[in-house]
Amino acid sequence: MTKKQVWIDTDLAAGMKRVNAEGFSDVDDAYAILQLMKAENVEIVGMSAVFGNTPLENAFPLCQKMNTEFAGGKIPVHSGAAEALNLHEIKTNDAVEALASALKKQKMIVLAIGPATNIALLLLRYPELKTQIEEVVLVAGRRKETDHFAIGNQGRRAQDLNFDLDNDAFRVLFESGVKVVLCPFEISNKVWLKKADLDQLAQGDAGNKWLAEVSQNWLAQWIHLGADGFNPFDVLASHYISAPEDLVMEELNAHLEIYPDDTVPENDRKAYKNYLLCDKNAGFPVMYCYDVVADYHERLMASF
Template sequence: MSKKKVWIDTDLSVGMKRYHREGYSDVDDGYAVLQLFKAENIEVTGISAVFGNTKIEDAYRLSQKMAAEYAPYKIAVFKGAAEQINLAEVKTNEAVAALAEALKKEPLHILAIGPATNIGILVLLYPELKSQIKEVVLVAGRRAADAYFKIGKPTSHHAPDLNFDLDNDAFRILFENNIKVVLCPFEISNKVWLTAKDLETLKTEDTGNIWLSEQSQPWLQQWIAGGETGFNPFDVLASHYLLAPEDLVMEELNAHLEIHTNDMLLETPEHNFKQYLICNTQPGFKVTYCYDVVSDYHQKLMNSLTKH
């Protein structure tokens, strides 16, 4: 069986405390990376770190750790962008250069589960390699500006569309260059939950699973404190698309970059606006939009994470 060649671009922050506010950072990138490490039909050809959930130095360190300690084969890791694209002075980095070299050798699927900065820079600086990108799978988007990402029961806060919010231009570059884009937004990840029981199930003799389960405990407790019984493993829906797209429900829509009232500042009196990535049937940039999972998805997800 020929394996799907996948490059992972990630803002890993497993176990990290947040820098600018109380609490812990997302752990979901860790689930996506481990899932692809274990997938028999996937070959991870490289990992690049990007800023996002945490600082680039942390994402790079954690990417190195996961590749060195939990990957079943040798995977090179590269340090990428520390901030969003500056269109007035586009600079390359180690990760972009490495991804360019990899694409020169063979076509690749790209799992970009942080801001799309590294991929956007690549497309700007190496436009001749666009045809080598089979698809870019991203975690972003919504159907309407008021389709807020509600967290907690009752809703304790709105979550940002962080990957898009941190670098709007990177997404625009992908769309305007007709790169095939697959979106796994909050709409689908909000239908999948991991609980304390699931974290216990992960604690097999597999060292990567044990580490991820332990590092996920503070993250789980944050969600429980907000009234939930578990947490949404956002990025694992994107990795699952590459592993087994038949487990997701999707449709072809068109994407638009639109400006609306800032969903993070709805209670403030100031006139504050931001860009949104809106997907609907109006004319725009074609995307594959994943919005639901098959009925036995949770078991399929757990099986993919616990296989040795």
Template sequence: MLSFHRRFQSTLFLLLLLASATQAQVPRKFWLDTDLMVGLPERAPREVDDAVALLMALRLSDKVELTGVSLVTYVDYGYEVGQKLLKWYAPDRTIPLYKGSDLCGDVGVENDATRALAEALRRQKLTIAAIGPATNVATVIKNHPELVGQIEEITFCAGRTPGFAFRPGLETMTVSDYNFEKDVEAFRVIFDSGVKVILSGFECSAYLFLGQTDLAFLADGSEGDRWLHAQFRPWSLRGQRVFGVDGFIPYDTTPLGHITHPEYFKYHRNIPVQINRRENDATTPNAPKGPKPFLEVSYDYPSKWTCDYAYKTLPGFEEIVIELMKKKK
């Protein structure tokens, strides 16, 4: 009888281990909301890091199941580029792409993206990475508060600690917290909802840098690789002209990295979040003078809003980004 119980316990233990391992291998259901502007002819060159993040998401199918992509700002162009990237890098998958808010600042106005995201949340719980302005996600939360419980967490490329200035490259110029400042009201709606938020902005991604030698392999790659290289190179040269270094910071890879490789980041957990107004610190040529809102985190704030704040990327994640871009499938 004792032998039987031991065999039963051993079998049960092995089954539990197997079940745990199987569960750990199941990719997270994931939605990407992005301002895809790579190659935008209106004001070339334009930001390219959203394309890097999308490519990473497509090549991390063992960690995330990309159930949909929604676009915010320049949505007609983003739709065209998104279709090309999905055709080049996910030809065997059907990943829906939706146009969202084109100009931002219209939280509550439904569009194809918000309707699709709401419908997806009705079917299943999702993790969301919103790597552009937060308008689309805020509209879903504002119009469908009953769906907040279906959102496991939202990661944003935004926010800072008090006094931290966004100074890329040789730190001769201060830039703005673009995604936050483009639609401040959207972040109010999101934090008021109580949904779990992770902020991973410039402070975290400043540890990363992609230079010419990191990206040269794209020039001899596939059709998609060659197209990306043709867009990345002007953006890198702009970095040299404006910030003193040939290359760029792939900001939007860290919100995705939190989801797929959280061990490579350091966090302030459950830290209060507050919107403060103070003098604009941006020194770019077109930066307006006067006060502006800042999205900031501090354990000294009395705010009821909280988040997990990623403040540092550890060594090794940059190599993961590069290797994923080199990956054939």
């Protein structure tokens, strides 16, 4: 079997306590990484950490932990950007240089499940390597600015966090011409993991047991918001790589537009932000994943 060569760039938080707010951080990066570690048709060439769900100083050790405990330490792990792209002062980092070295040797798919900062830095410093990137798979986007990322039934709207934290990085990707695949909230909110699923994972191997453990507080947080499970956002992007036939997708065009910030309560046109919108209007071509096959849940659990 010819394995897909994949580089993972992640803001891995694995259910850690949030740094600047109450509550816990996302766990879905961990699901995406473990799924690809187990995929028979995927070889993980390298993994890099980026700021996002948690600061870089937390994400990087977690990447090392997953590599050591669940991949036998075989994956090179690198530390990347700690903050958003600064177009006035482009600074490289270990992750960017390691990704560049890897791309000089072979073509790869890049799974970018945090802010796209490291990938944008690579494209700005080494534009000649863009043809070595087969595609960049990201978790971001929506069709309209009124497509809110609703969590539970308590009126909470989530950010399009990976995009919101570094708009310029996404613009660099689009303008570079690399193939972009988006797995947005529209598809992930059709997939749910619940207590029974965590109980099932807890009966599995060491990686599955760890996933079940770090997901408990995350699940409880979603239940508190009125849901009965959580959406494993980033695992839809990893699943696109390992088994794209399990997802439903279409070709759209992406563009950035400014509208009132839908995450600000009672926002009377005082706070605005960029939105990454995907439709048939003029823009940058993307593959937009928006649904899953009928038995997706069974296929997802089987992948672990």
